[in-house]
Amino acid sequence: MKKLIGDPQHVIRDALVGLDKSTPQVRVDHDNRVVLRAEPKPDGRVALVSGGGSGHEPLHGGFVGLGMLDAACAGEVFTSPTPDQMVAATTAVDRGAGVLHIVKNYTGDVMNFEMAAELAGSVRVETVVTDDDVAVQDSSFTAGRRGVGVTVLLEKIVGAAAEEGRDLDAVAELARRVADSGRSMGVALTSCTVPAVGKPTFDLPDDQMEVGIGIHGEPGRRRVPVAPASEIAEMIVEPILADLDMTTSPVIAMLNGMGATPLIELHLMYGEVASLLEKAGVTVARSLVGNYITSLDMAGCSLTLLRADDEMLRLWDAPVNTAGLRWGA
Amino acid sequence: MKKLIGDPQHVIRDALVGLDKSTPQVRVDHDNRVVLRAEPKPDGRVALVSGGGSGHEPLHGGFVGLGMLDAACAGEVFTSPTPDQMVAATTAVDRGAGVLHIVKNYTGDVMNFEMAAELAGSVRVETVVTDDDVAVQDSSFTAGRRGVGVTVLLEKIVGAAAEEGRDLDAVAELARRVADSGRSMGVALTSCTVPAVGKPTFDLPDDQMEVGIGIHGEPGRRRVPVAPASEIAEMIVEPILADLDMTTSPVIAMLNGMGATPLIELHLMYGEVASLLEKAGVTVARSLVGNYITSLDMAGCSLTLLRADDEMLRLWDAPVNTAGLRWGA
Numbered sequence: 001m002k003k004l005i006g007d008p009q010h011v012i013r014d015a016l017v018g019l020d021k022s023t024p025q026v027r028v029d030h031d032n033r034v035v036l037r038a039e040p041k042p043d044g045r046v047a048l049v050s051g052g053g054s055g056h057e058p059l060h061g062g063f064v065g066l067g068m069l070d071a072a073c074a075g076e077v078f079t080s081p082t083p084d085q086m087v088a089a090t091t092a093v094d095r096g097a098g099v100l101h102i103v104k105n106y107t108g109d110v111m112n113f114e115m116a117a118e119l120a121g122s123v124r125v126e127t128v129v130t131d132d133d134v135a136v137q138d139s140s141f142t143a144g145r146r147g148v149g150v151t152v153l154l155e156k157i158v159g160a161a162a163e164e165g166r167d168l169d170a171v172a173e174l175a176r177r178v179a180d181s182g183r184s185m186g187v188a189l190t191s192c193t194v195p196a197v198g199k200p201t202f203d204l205p206d207d208q209m210e211v212g213i214g215i216h217g218e219p220g221r222r223r224v225p226v227a228p229a230s231e232i233a234e235m236i237v238e239p240i241l242a243d244l245d246m247t248t249s250p251v252i253a254m255l256n257g258m259g260a261t262p263l264i265e266l267h268l269m270y271g272e273v274a275s276l277l278e279k280a281g282v283t284v285a286r287s288l289v290g291n292y293i294t295s296l297d298m299a300g301c302s303l304t305l306l307r308a309d310d311e312m313l314r315l316w317d318a319p320v321n322t323a324g325l326r327w328g329a
Numbered sequence: 330m331k332k333l334i335g336d337p338q339h340v341i342r343d344a345l346v347g348l349d350k351s352t353p354q355v356r357v358d359h360d361n362r363v364v365l366r367a368e369p370k371p372d373g374r375v376a377l378v379s380g381g382g383s384g385h386e387p388l389h390g391g392f393v394g395l396g397m398l399d400a401a402c403a404g405e406v407f408t409s410p411t412p413d414q415m416v417a418a419t420t421a422v423d424r425g426a427g428v429l430h431i432v433k434n435y436t437g438d439v440m441n442f443e444m445a446a447e448l449a450g451s452v453r454v455e456t457v458v459t460d461d462d463v464a465v466q467d468s469s470f471t472a473g474r475r476g477v478g479v480t481v482l483l484e485k486i487v488g489a490a491a492e493e494g495r496d497l498d499a500v501a502e503l504a505r506r507v508a509d510s511g512r513s514m515g516v517a518l519t520s521c522t523v524p525a526v527g528k529p530t531f532d533l534p535d536d537q538m539e540v541g542i543g544i545h546g547e548p549g550r551r552r553v554p555v556a557p558a559s560e561i562a563e564m565i566v567e568p569i570l571a572d573l574d575m576t577t578s579p580v581i582a583m584l585n586g587m588g589a590t591p592l593i594e595l596h597l598m599y600g601e602v603a604s605l606l607e608k609a610g611v612t613v614a615r616s617l618v619g620n621y622i623t624s625l626d627m628a629g630c631s632l633t634l635l636r637a638d639d640e641m642l643r644l645w646d647a648p649v650n651t652a653g654l655r656w657g658a
Contacts, residue, residue, distance in 0.1 A: 002518040002519065002535070002538070002555055002628060003518075003594055004518070004558050004561060004590060004594040004595070004597060004598045004629075004630060005557070005558050005594060005597055006557045006558050006559055006597070006601075007557075011593065011597065014558070014597045014600055014601075015593045015594075015596040015597040015600070016596075017597075017600035018595075018596035018597050018598065018599035018600030018601075018603070018618070019596045019600075020600075021599060021600055021603040021616075022584070022596065022599045022603070022616045022617075022618045054593065055591075055593060057591065057592040057593045057596065058592055062592070189331040189332075189333070190331065206331070209331070226331055228334070228335045228336075229333050229334050229335050229343070230335055232333060255351070259589075259591040259592075260588075260589040260590075260591065260626065260628070261333060261589075261626075262384075262386065262588040262589065262620075262623055262625050262626050263386040263387055263391070263588075263620065263623065264340070264344045264383065264384060264386045264625065265332055265333040265334060265344075266333070266347075267344040267345075267347035267348045267351065267386065268333060268334055268335070268340065268343045268344040268346075268347050269333045269347065270347035270350060270351045271343055271344070271346035271347030271348075271349075271350055272335075272343075272347070274347070274350040274351070287350075287351045288351075289347070289351045289652075291591075291592060291620070294591055294592065296591050296593065297589065297590075297591050297628070299331060299589070299626070300333075301333060321656075323618075326655055326656050327650075327655050327656070327658065328657075328658065329656065329657065
């Protein structure tokens with residue numbers, strides 16, 4: 001295992017120190033492993049809390065700041081944060097208008113966020129669960145579909161709505177609408193290596209790739225020989241379009257790197273994906289190419305398409321100031 | 330070789346298609362392989378042109394847009410663009426106030442940009458050459474020091490100055506001042522693989538790393554056993570501080586990923602670097618952590634420190650709207 005780390009048991013602790021020092025938009029509660037906005041939101045605004053296992057950076061800590069999250073709970077690598085962390089985050093950011101929990105659909109996360117909502121006492125909590133991965137039903141970490149890339153787009157769009165002063169019901173309704181309107185599919189060229197384990201999560205021969213990979217290295221749909229980018233694009237575009245009609249409104253398209261894939265390859269893949277979408281009659285209104293929801297040092301990519309109405313596009317364009325996404329601020 | 334590509338001979342052509350389609354800030358002249366601003370600068374403003382071998386994305390095409398470059402020439406992987414490309418870029422972006430060429434110190438780039446400046450006819454051209462890598466004097470691609478990370482910071486700061494309407498002499502003077510004030514040092518955990526070659530550029534045993542690596546995989550200072558992040562931080566911080574006193578003014582610090590290193594490791598490394606800088610009496614005024622000047626799929630990182638006066642910090646904070654760096658716009 002070759003990694004820029006110290007003690008493999010303390011990777012999250014040490015990475016949070018660096019995030020804190022390099023990111024003026026946040027401050028880190030190191031005891032609770034909660035990333036908070038450096039400048040809290042004004043009273044009366046709905047707050048957004050997310051979190052999950054670490055190893056998917058910039059998700060979620062890199063999305064804390066103006067226009068996105070108010071707090072993110074960092075679990076151990078690929079391990080849900082505890083309900084205690086979530087309660088600490090929720091009570092710290094509540095401004096009297098309630099808190100939205102944004103939860104990726106993995107059994108541990110869903111259970112712990114449910115418990116945290118109950119334990120949060122007088123804070124009103126609504127929850128949205130993302131489950132956009134079309135690759136598989138049920139999986140090693142999940143009952144039902146896995147929550148992946150749409151979580152990034154949801155945090156941006158719903159974060160902007162909360163910033164505008166909408167109430168908790170309206171924010172939660174929008175969040176569920178975004179979650180329902182997005183679909184994702186990924187592919188891995190290599191495994192990832194969890195630092196505390198020290199060896200690759202799965203074996204993938206030199207000439208094979210895994211289609212439908214999960215963000216923790218969970219198995220996908222099938223293994224196939226490594227193919228040219230144009231064919232890989234088909235393997236991730238077609239299952240998405242087969243699952244949800246993406247021609248009824250413009251889409252936001254995210255071509256996401258899994259952590260070890262260089263930008264030149266992501267650009268190239270985006271070109272292939274865009275060409276297929278054009279042929280299928282899908283209109284891309286906004287696009288995002290880069291590392292947004294990763295799997296440690298996995299090589300590969302995922303595509304997320306979100307059917308976006310005018311309101312979602314307007315909220316997408318609103319100012320955001322986080323380590324991972326920033327514009328207009 | 331596992332990469333998200335098609336024909337290894339056409340990676341640059343194909344990646345430019347994707348950059349073009351995903352980046353509203355630019356349009357690509359595919360015949361000349363020049364990335365241009367979608368909205369050209371007004372008449373009377375100095376324009377900035379850079380370029381070099383591809384494989385370092387987002388540098389340089391991802392830094393074209395408001396507040397940074399006006400055009401970037403894309404060479405083949407790790408190969409200088411031709412003088413023809415540079416002339417096409419220079420004449421396309423000149424608004425009557427002259428053009429600054431920003432050149433990383435590699436023999437081919439320097440020679441070709443010199444030729445292009447001569448061939449650009451009536452366009453007045455000034456040139457700045459970056460050579461901030463403290464690792465080695467002379468190298469497989471270079472006479473003198475190699476130009477690396479300071480190029481990113483220079484394009485941002487000088488781009489903001491050009492946007493304000495300064496004349497070519499003032500822009501060039503600032504550019505040289507920035508180039509003189511920055512130093513960098515990198516480390517590789519793995520080699521990179523050039524697509525058209527199909528195998529790693531160099532061999533690096535599983536338990537070794539290369540200290541002082543170049544961005545094309547050129548040899549550094551020495552090979553050492555893989556070390557904890559805190560020791561790696563010493564290996565890159567100390568040579569920089571030994572080369573230039575960084576305590577005389579605040580610095581801009583960039584902890585850059587080489588392409589295949591996940592953000593969680595970059596955050597962790599930044600924490601170690603920041604702690605050493607603090608001990609050495611260096612004040613970090615601004616920081617940047619992520620992939621900005623990469624080496625295809627190399628794992629590793631580099632540190633760039635720039636001694637920044639008040640003017641440079643003000644220009645650093647000015648709005649920028651590119652694929653690779655964006656804020657305030």
